[in-house]
Amino acid sequence: MKERIERLKKLTYIPQNEIAWLIEQAELSEKQQEIIEENRRQQEVTVHQFRQAQKDMQKLSGDRKRYKQALEKIITNLNFAITVAQNELEGNVK
Template sequence: MSERVERLKRLAYIPQKEIGWLLEQAELADKQRAIIEEHQRQQDIAVNQFRQVQQDIRRLSGESSRYKKALQQVIKNLQFTIRAAENELEGENS
């Protein structure tokens, strides 16, 4: 950008007022570019965070499923053990 500014300053036939306006526009465009780049960077970060959260949800859902199945198996085993104990007690009482 500084090359453009220097080139504009060397052009004698452009009135000083217009050069000032052009410089302001160039500075504004540079600021806008910086803002756009920062927004893009923040958007990239948000996308990466979203993807990470999606992966975490899938992983946690899988773990939840495994724990649920394991808990169901423990309950079945406990029910079987309780029935066996009840049958033993009934056999002793007869």
């Protein structure tokens, strides 16, 4: 391709078939640029989605820790209430 371009630069008259080739190359280049831009946009969307997923995972991890702590407090309180109830029952039975 480079050789052909160099040869065309030296010509004072460009034959019709060479002009057609140049047009094809320009159109191909334009299509390739459009594909590159679309790939870049898709990559930016993917990166944004990945970062959002990371933030969501961090939030869910924090929520999970808070729910676990709350559940542990509830279990502790229930165990205490059960112990108190058992003690009261044993005191009433004696």
